[in-house]
Amino acid sequence: MTEFQTVVGLEFHAELKTNTKIFCSCPTTFAGEPNTHVCPVCLGLPGVLPVLNKRAVELAMKAGLALNCQISPFSKFDRKNYFYPDLPKAYQVTQYPLPICKSGYITVPDADGNEKKIRINRIHLEEDAGKLVHSGESISTSNYSLPDYNRAAVPLIEIVSEPDMASADEAKAFGDKLKLILEYAGVSDVKMEQGSLRCDVNISLMPKGSDKLGTKVEIKNLNSFRAMYRAIQFEEDRQRRMIEKGEKLIQETRTWDEGSGRTLSMRSKENDHDYRYFPEPDLVPTVITPEWIEAVRSELPELPDTREQRLKEECGLSDYDCAQIVDTPALAFFFDEVAKLFPDTKIIANWLLGDVSRLMNSAEKEYEQVPIVAEDLVYLLDQAKSGAINNNSAKTVLEEMFTSGKMPAEIISERGFAQISDSAMLEDAVKAVIEANEKAAEDFRTGKQQAMGFLMGQIMKATKGQANPNLVKELLAKMLK
Amino acid sequence: MSIYDMTINELQQALTNKTFTSYELTKKYLERIAEIDPIIHAYITITADAALAAAKASDERRANGQLLSDLDGIPMALKDIFCTDGILTTCASKILANFVPPYNATCWQRLADAGAVLLGKCNLDEFAMGSSTENSAFFATRNPFDIERTPGGSSGGSAAAVSADLAAYTLGTDTGGSVRQPAHYCGVVGIKPTYGLISRFGIIPYASSLDQAGVFAKSVYDCATVLEVVSGHDERDSTSTPYPIGDYRGACRRDVKGMKIGMPNEFFEEGIDPRTIEIVNKAAEKFAAAGAEIIEVSLPHTKYALPAYYILACAEASSNLARYDGVRYGVRVDKPSLEEIFCATRSAGFGDEVKRRILLGTYALSSGYYDAYYNKTLQVRTLIKEDYDRVFASGIDCLLTPVTPGPAFKLGEMLDDPLTMYMTDICTVPINIAGLASLVVPFADIEGLPVGVQLIGAPFSEEKLFTAASAVEVPRRLPPDILEQAAEKGVER
Ligand SMILES: [Zn+2]
Numbered sequence: 001m002t003e004f005q006t007v008v009g010l011e012f013h014a015e016l017k018t019n020t021k022i023f024c025s026c027p028t029t030f031a032g033e034p035n036t037h038v039c040p041v042c043l044g045l046p047g048v049l050p051v052l053n054k055r056a057v058e059l060a061m062k063a064g065l066a067l068n069c070q071i072s073p074f075s076k077f078d079r080k081n082y083f084y085p086d087l088p089k090a091y092q093v094t095q096y097p098l099p100i101c102k103s104g105y106i107t108v109p110d111a112d113g114n115e116k117k118i119r120i121n122r123i124h125l126e127e128d129a130g131k132l133v134h135s136g137e138s139i140s141t142s143n144y145s146l147p148d149y150n151r152a153a154v155p156l157i158e159i160v161s162e163p164d165m166a167s168a169d170e171a172k173a174f175g176d177k178l179k180l181i182l183e184y185a186g187v188s189d190v191k192m193e194q195g196s197l198r199c200d201v202n203i204s205l206m207p208k209g210s211d212k213l214g215t216k217v218e219i220k221n222l223n224s225f226r227a228m229y230r231a232i233q234f235e236e237d238r239q240r241r242m243i244e245k246g247e248k249l250i251q252e253t254r255t256w257d258e259g260s261g262r263t264l265s266m267r268s269k270e271n272d273h274d275y276r277y278f279p280e281p282d283l284v285p286t287v288i289t290p291e292w293i294e295a296v297r298s299e300l301p302e303l304p305d306t307r308e309q310r311l312k313e314e315c316g317l318s319d320y321d322c323a324q325i326v327d328t329p330a331l332a333f334f335f336d337e338v339a340k341l342f343p344d345t346k347i348i349a350n351w352l353l354g355d356v357s358r359l360m361n362s363a364e365k366e367y368e369q370v371p372i373v374a375e376d377l378v379y380l381l382d383q384a385k386s387g388a389i390n391n392n393s394a395k396t397v398l399e400e401m402f403t404s405g406k407m408p409a410e411i412i413s414e415r416g417f418a419q420i421s422d423s424a425m426l427e428d429a430v431k432a433v434i435e436a437n438e439k440a441a442e443d444f445r446t447g448k449q450q451a452m453g454f455l456m457g458q459i460m461k462a463t464k465g466q467a468n469p470n471l472v473k474e475l476l477a478k479m480l481k
Numbered sequence: 482m483s484i485y486d487m488t489i490n491e492l493q494q495a496l497t498n499k500t501f502t503s504y505e506l507t508k509k510y511l512e513r514i515a516e517i518d519p520i521i522h523a524y525i526t527i528t529a530d531a532a533l534a535a536a537k538a539s540d541e542r543r544a545n546g547q548l549l550s551d552l553d554g555i556p557m558a559l560k561d562i563f564c565t566d567g568i569l570t571t572c573a574s575k576i577l578a579n580f581v582p583p584y585n586a587t588c589w590q591r592l593a594d595a596g597a598v599l600l601g602k603c604n605l606d607e608f609a610m611g612s613s614t615e616n617s618a619f620f621a622t623r624n625p626f627d628i629e630r631t632p633g634g635s636s637g638g639s640a641a642a643v644s645a646d647l648a649a650y651t652l653g654t655d656t657g658g659s660v661r662q663p664a665h666y667c668g669v670v671g672i673k674p675t676y677g678l679i680s681r682f683g684i685i686p687y688a689s690s691l692d693q694a695g696v697f698a699k700s701v702y703d704c705a706t707v708l709e710v711v712s713g714h715d716e717r718d719s720t721s722t723p724y725p726i727g728d729y730r731g732a733c734r735r736d737v738k739g740m741k742i743g744m745p746n747e748f749f750e751e752g753i754d755p756r757t758i759e760i761v762n763k764a765a766e767k768f769a770a771a772g773a774e775i776i777e778v779s780l781p782h783t784k785y786a787l788p789a790y791y792i793l794a795c796a797e798a799s800s801n802l803a804r805y806d807g808v809r810y811g812v813r814v815d816k817p818s819l820e821e822i823f824c825a826t827r828s829a830g831f832g833d834e835v836k837r838r839i840l841l842g843t844y845a846l847s848s849g850y851y852d853a854y855y856n857k858t859l860q861v862r863t864l865i866k867e868d869y870d871r872v873f874a875s876g877i878d879c880l881l882t883p884v885t886p887g888p889a890f891k892l893g894e895m896l897d898d899p900l901t902m903y904m905t906d907i908c909t910v911p912i913n914i915a916g917l918a919s920l921v922v923p924f925a926d927i928e929g930l931p932v933g934v935q936l937i938g939a940p941f942s943e944e945k946l947f948t949a950a951s952a953v954e955v956p957r958r959l960p961p962d963i964l965e966q967a968a969e970k971g972v973e974r
Contacts, residue, residue, distance in 0.1 A: 040584055044804045046577065046685040047564045047586065049718050081800050081846075083823055090803030147808065276846035278855060281689035281797055284719050 003208040004243070006236050008171045008201060009163035010228075012178060013156050014188035015128065015196040016059040022127050022155035023050030023093070030194060034133065034148035042153040044088030049282050052077075056155035057100070057286060059187045060125045061296045063157055064101030066185040066303055067120050067178070071293050075100045077125075077280040082273050085147045086130040094126035094158075096277045100286065106181065107305075108173035110166075118174050119162040128154040157187070163202065163213070168232035175199060175225045180304050183329050192224050199228055204249075205239045214239070215249040219263055221256045231256045235263055307332060315345035324353055330367035331357075337374035342381050351381065355395055359402045372401050380408040388412075426459075426467055430475045433458045444480050452476065484509055485646030486959065489555055489703045492649060496543065496554055503543070503554030507536035507598050510556045514600065514647050519974035520967045522622045523632075523642040525561045526569050527601040532556065535598045542596065551706055553596030558648040560639045561602035562609055563589050563694075564683040568599075572685045573617040574607045576805045576812050576830030586683025587718065588652060588694050588711040595710045600648055604638030607832045608802065609659055609687040611635050612905050613895065616834045621892055624666060625960035626930055628972055630889040633663030636697070640667040643697045644960055650698040650707050656687050657790050658884075658909025660695035661921040661935060665884035668923045668931030668958055670704045670950070671697050675940045676916040677722035680715030686801045688794035689720075691913040699957055701922060701950045705729035708943065724941050732944035737952035738772030740878045740945070747783035748882040748908055757883045757932060760925045764934045764953050765881055771952050778877060780868040785861045786911035791903065792845050792858040793914070798835075799842030805830060837899065866915045873939040879949050880937040883908050884921050888930035912937055920946040922954055931958065 021028055024041035040048045064071050078096040104120035130152035136142035159178065165171045179190045179197060190197040199222050204214040217235060222228045235254075242249055254263040302310070304326050311322040325332050331352060338348050356377075360367060380401070384394040389412055397411045404411070433455060434441045443451035452473075459472050484506065487495065496503060511529050518524050539554035548554075564570050564582035571577045585593065593599070606616035614622040614637025622637040624630040625645035632641040636653025640663030643651050653660045655673035664671025672695050679694040686692055694711065698704040709730065714723040744765060749758050765775050807813030807826030814825035831839070845854040872880070885905045895902040912919040917940060921933040934953065938946045967974070 040582070043809060045582065045584075045810065046570075046572070046580065046804070047582070047681075047683045048584070049682050049720075051717060051719055079800050081803060083803065083806060085806070085808045085819065088804065088809065090806060091800050274848045276800070276843065276848070276851075278796060278800070278846055278851075282686075282720065 004205045004236075004240055005208045005210070006166055006232075007163045007204050007206060007213060008165040008167070008232060009203075010161045010165070010171060010174060011200040011202070012159040012175075013198040014063070014159065014182055014190060016056050016155040016157060017186060017188055018053055018055045018059060018155055020053055020055075021153040022053050022056045022125070023153055026153070028154045030196075032150050034146070034150060037150040038152070042088065043149055044090075050093060050280075052283060052286065053155060056125060057288075058296050058299075059155070060100050060123060060157050061288065061293065062185050062300060063159070063182060063187045064104065064123050065293070065297050065300060066181050066187070067101075067104040067106060067123070067159070069101035069104030069120060069123060071288055072098060072100055072102060073288055074098065074285055075125075075288070076285040077283045078277045079280050080275045080277055082275060084129070085145070086132055086149075086152070088130065088149060088152055092127060092129065093280055093283070095124035098285075099124035100288075106174065106177050108170060108177055110170060116164075116170065118164045118170070121160045121162050123157050123159050126156050126158060128152065128156050163204075168229045168236070171201070171232055172225055172229050175228060177304070180327065180329070184301055184303050184307075186299075186301070198222075199225075201228060201232060201235075203232060203235050203239070205236065205243060214243075215251050217249070217251070217263075218253045219256055220253060220266065223258070227256055227258060230261060231263055234261065238263070301333075311345075315339075315349070317345065317349050321349050321353060325349065328367050330370070334367070334370060334374065338377055338381075341374060341378040344381075344385070347381060347385070351377070351398075355398055359399065363402070371405060372398075376401060376408050383408070383412065426463070426471060426475055429459055429462050429467065430472065430479060433462060434476075434479060441480055444476070483646075485513060486699070486957070487649075488700045489551065489649055489698070489706050492555055493551055503536040503539040503556075503598060504533060506554070507532050507556045507600070510600055510648065517645055517963045518647055520623060520628060520963055520972055521625060521641050521645050521647065522620045523603055523638040523645065523647050524558070524601045525571055525573065525604050525617075525619060525638070528568060528599055529601075531568070532598050532600050535596075539596050539598060548596065550595035550710060552592065552710055554598060555596075555649050556598045556600050557592070558600045558603050558639065558642050558651045559586075559589055560605050560636050560651065560653045562605060562654055562685045563602075563652060564685065565589060565599070565602065568602065570602065570685070571619075572608050573605045573619060574805075574830065574832070574835070575618045576826070577685075578618070578812055580811050582683070584683060587680035587715045589683065591711050591713075592652075592707075603636070603642050603651060603653075605653075605659075606635035606637070607835050608685070608798070609635040609654055609656055609692075610798070610834050610838050612658070612662060612902050613890075613892070614638060614641075614663075615892065615896060616832055618832055623892070623972075624889050624930075625963060626666075626668060627889065628963065628966045629891055629970055630930070631666065631892050633666035633889060635659040635663075636695075637663045637667075639697050640664055640669055640671065643667070643669045643699060645963060646959075650696060650703055652707075652711070653695050653697055654684060654687075655693055655695045655909075655913065656691045656794060657913050658906045660697065661909050661919060661933075662885055662905065664697055664921045665923070665933035665935075666889035666931065668926075668933070668960070669697050669699060670701050670920070670922050670954075671695060671933075672704050672708060672920040672943070672946070673912065673918070674708060674712065674943055675722075675724075675918040676913070677720055678712050678724065678918075678941065678943070680713075680718040680721045682715055682717040682721075686797075688797040689801060690797060691790070691794055693913070701920075701947060701954050702730060702733045704920070705733050705947050722941075727941075727944045729943060729947050732947040733951040735944075735948040735951075736772070737768060737948055740768075740773040740949060741776055741876055742768050742773050742949065743776050743778040743872055743877040743880045745778050745780045745783065745872070745880055745882060747780050752886055752904070752907070753883055754887040754927070756927050757885075757887055760927075760932050761881060761883050761934050764924050767953050768881070768949070773949075773952070775881075776877060778872050778875075778880070780865075780872065780911070782861065782864045782868050783911055786865055786914050787903065787907050789858045789861045789865065789914055790906070790910035791841065792854050793862065795838045795842030796845045796855050796858075797842065799839045799846065802831075802835065802839055834899070862914050865911055869911075869915045869917060869937075869939070873942075878938070878945050879942065881949075882935045882937065884933050884935045885909070888927045888932055908935060916940055918943050918946055920950050922950040923958065924953060924955060926958070929961075
């Protein structure tokens with residue numbers, strides 16, 4: 001029986017994190033009453049003209065640089081023509097033959113755990129459409145639909161991979177990595193649930209060892225990476241069965257139905273739109289100089305791969321700890337901030353991955369919303385490290401910092417956590433304990449080490465646990481000499 | 482001299498001398514519009530109240546010594562393709578019959594800021610598609626020199642308004658000759674400046690890569706005066722160039738002596754009325770007599786300009802006009818389904834010529850035909866441009882050519898023959914294709930009908946055009962009395 005090779009290519013749409021839309025100065029804010037973030041330009045009124053948002057170009061360049069692409073010195077926009085009420089001009093301004101970025105790649109682990117290069121064909125800049133708000137549950141059960149153009153002309157990049165992925169796992173790994181890189185680069189919010197990152201799949205099967213691609217199917221309506229993963233697996237299976245039964249696959253667009261866990265046919269290639277692309281005459285070509293590219297490159301933060309390498313090499317963290325930190329950009333950035341002020345990165349990692357993460361989880365918060373600042377955490381770590389407070393107290397202080405928002409110094413003093421490190425103050429307590437426990441003191445003098453533990457315990461009890469244990473040891477040794 | 486026949490300069494002097502106020506002048510123009518326009522039909526909308534208020538404000542500025550410009554207080558009009566904040570802007574289409582834009586076209590804003598007094602909005606071929614103004618969804622405009630003839634198009638209303646003294650000057654737009662051809666038919670001066678000199682923001686597009694605003698005026702100098710105000714970079718139009726505005730009025734006073742004027746053979750071939758050729762030759766003689774050098778040149782790709790124009794313009798139009806779907810603004814024909822709303826709205830809203838061009842353009846961009854038509858046309862466009870580059874690089878200052886094969890044709894004469902009508906654009910479209918500057922100045926007549934000559938210059942060589950045009954300019958010829966013509970020809974108001 002023939003063995004089949006799965007061939008997957010992915011297309012991602014990411015909303016760029018600009019303050020304003022791609023061709024006008026309306027805000028890109030996600031929230032807002034319908035049709036409040038609109039103007040004559042993004043409503044496509046007669047006679048108005050687009051003016052390209054420079055920041056959108058820079059974010060697209062950033063994405064390109066982060067994904068190892070070539071930035072085109074000369075790119076231009078085209079019109080993609082089709083009628084739909086959410087598309088105010090009845091054409092989308094996008095890039096067709098001359099996109100802003102070309103020929104990139106990222107690496108993901110393959111089935112054997114080896115690094116595999118997945119090539120990126122192109123990244124192009126375009127505008128988003130508005131959306132239809134249906135009067136009922138769905139378009140088919142609604143009496144009417146109303147267009148909301150708040151999202152119309154929000155800048156997007158479309159990232160198109162080569163068909164280099166051989167499984168749902170590789171596709172998922174590619175998606176995760178891409179999302180992480182875009183997030184680090186500050187290009188996009190990459191929130192699939194809010195639609196700031198969207199994904200389409202192209203999938204076909206071919207006999208193993210062949211170089212002739214099979215009939216390609218496009219899958220749309222994937223609202224999560226989990227849906228993408230399941231859709232690829234479903235489609236692999238469906239296509240294999242059809243080929244085995246000798247049925248002919250048709251080139252078509254299918255939609256993922258989350259409820260039934262199946263892909264359903266939407267339209268075949270023959271019924272596909274003819275978008276009649278042609279150059280957008282209202283915009284001049286985008287010319288990008290090497291200097292501009294370098295200026296944008298200098299804005300790029302450290303990206304996941306190099307960051308992971310550095311954490312391993314410079315901070316001596318375990319592979320597991322590194323991956324944990326790198327996978328959450330906000331955590332990684334917080335780690336960097338703390339590390340600038342506190343030298344022991346191992347301690348930082350323990351705290352951030354331990355208590356801080358536990359507190360974030362139980363508060364059901366994302367790391368971006370961490371309620372403490374680096375300086376306060378460093379103060380706490382310093383206190384614990386120097387012995388000014390003990391470890392358990394430090395954990396309690398951290399917890400209270402989370403809940404009350406108070407400064408650590410304030411909590412330590414309110415709770416009386418400060419250890420007594422003043423030998424004059426401790427001397428009296430030590431003296432009193434020695435006097436009250438003559439027997440134990442005598443044992444200690446004659447070299448019975450257990451007596452030390454007992455005396456220590458008594459002193460701690462007397463000082464309500466605030467005595468600095470090292471200092472107590474010192475004093476005992478001195479007084480019982 | 483009649484108040485209506487005065488140039489901007491003369492009007493400005495009379496206003497300064499308190500011979501009359503802007504209010505009185507505006508009132509006079511409105512009276513003439515009320516009397517004559519029911520015959521000429523130059524206007525779609527007359528903004529009498531706003532005009533009188535603007536004139537009053539201008540008079541106050543004048544009294545306070547705060548004049549905004551040499552256009553302050555001068556009554557003018559706009560082709561109804563320029564968006565005017567709060568004023569109906571129809572593009573002579575049923576689909577925009579109720580459209581009131583909430584913004585001003587940049588060039589109108591600049592005129593308003595200069596104190597211009599807007600009398601109204603002028604008729605045109607629907608969406609500027611046509612050469613006779615007969616494609617207006619509302620009514621055809623008549624040529625003041627013979628009210629049974631076309632004023633030309635698409636800016637026929639704007640040209641007729643200046644010709645019939647229904648405005649001191651007007652703005653039009655020119656995609657393939659829509660300023661120059663009607664200027665020529667109506668005996669007024671018309672300029673289509675270089676693509677990018679005047680902002681396109683707020684001008685309802687027909688073909689974006691060819692559209693350019695232009696000026697109609699009663700003299701070359703008036704034309705220069707207005708162009709200085711409306712030109713210049715606009716950050717809202719990325720295709721408007723940062724090229725500095727020239728000293729166009731200064732250029733009108735410069736000597737044409739020593740200028741090299743080219744006459745391209747390809748513009749004098751078969752199909753051009755011999756009487757037209759004779760007139761252009763007379764203009765050449767006048768140039769020569771003034772000390773300019775006349776040089777024969779060749780622009781071998783000229784014959785491809787007309788088909789290239791219709792493919793490019795229709796392709797862009799098919800996309801530019803797609804937004805009129807009845808969803809957001811304009812007129813909607815309600816139907817049970819979305820597709821039916823689109824179809825019914827667009828079927829009812831657009832006229833035949835607009836539909837014809839949308840279909841042509843859609844076809845030219847369709848997959849499978851794109852390379853044969855659109856892409857080929859882009860190559861042809863480059864060849865045509867290179868023809869002109871070569872000629873201007875050889876030291877030619879400007880070209881002298883006919884504007885159209887003959888004078889204005891009769892209304893209705895070409896309605897059933899769009900291809901012959903398209904042929905009238907043969908001398909004007911290459912200029913838009915190549916993005917050049919061009920000016921038409923009245924020079925003579927054929928059987929009483931005005932005939933102008935076309936001057937063509939390299940991009941941003943408007944100053945040279947003004948120098949050359951001033952050298953051949955003849956005293957303005959007035960059209961025969963409109964009311965008498967109407968009585969004679971049995972045309973009712
Ligand atoms: Zn907007």
